[in-house]
């Protein structure tokens with residue numbers, strides 16, 4: 001375990017709340033808040049060497065990519081889950097193309113690429129993606145896509161200087177111990193005027209205010225930092241990136257954080273873990289329940305987006 005200060009102000013934090021890990025053995029973690037800028041973070045926290053054991057193998061849901069033996073209702077639900085995921089990825093990829101000047105054939109690095117679904121969608125859109133992920137899912141992504149996917153931290157991956165026209169970090173920056181170090185390495189591997197797309201849960205969203213510490217996106221100790229989009233802007237600007245825009249409507253297709261906050265027992269990450277362990281009890285009922293809760297929260301999620309306080313904003317920035 002290690003103590004951490006505010007990455008923006010270098011100040012020690014003031015107590016905010018405590019939260020138990022949602023996965024066994026439900027260890028408790030302390031979350032503090034910067035008295036100056038309001039950023040939240042976990043401290044003390046597992047070191048980079050220790051954090052791996054807090055991620056179940058099924059964390060990113062990619063185990064499902066290789067599941068094919070399911071039958072009947074379950075197969076249908078797997079298909080529905082896959083459709084939903086690809087629909088969301090296509091929406092985000094179109095948004096990336098609209099908000100940047102990326103052109104067909106441009107090299108894009110997906111940081112935290114998990115099982116490679118986003119890279120497949122980027123490829124369909126004409127881009128030339130590569131990926132990196134610290135998890136074993138990187139090996140699966142390499143086999144599935146045949147692309148240059150490296151397993152490890154971004155620093156360990158040692159990509160060539162100036163190789164990429166853009167890098168995408170969808171729900172990555174909140175998991176990283178040293179976000180400034182990561183951005184510095186991105187500056188090295190991006191081409192001049194290279195683009196960044198950074199998506200992270202918004203600690204100032206309506207959901208965050210409504211659910212408080214029960215908000216699912218406060219997932220200690222895996223989520224180490226709790227940013228608002230203003231914190232992300234400040235972090236990027238401080239590391240030599242000029243912010244070109246903030247997409248604050250993405251959550252229309254992103255109801256899961258609200259659904260999980262409302263019904264933690266239906267959290268897909270919990271049943272992925274149960275399935276991987278061979279347990280299937282209640283699997284179908286839980287999936288149907290999950291789909292129902294997700295559909296029920298859609299209007300609230302849409303409203304929150306319309307008010308500009310969405311749960312999952314995306315910040316677009318360009319290297320100066």
Ligand SMILES: [Zn+2]
Pocket residue numbers: 006007008009010011034035036037038039
């Ligand atoms: Zn601060």
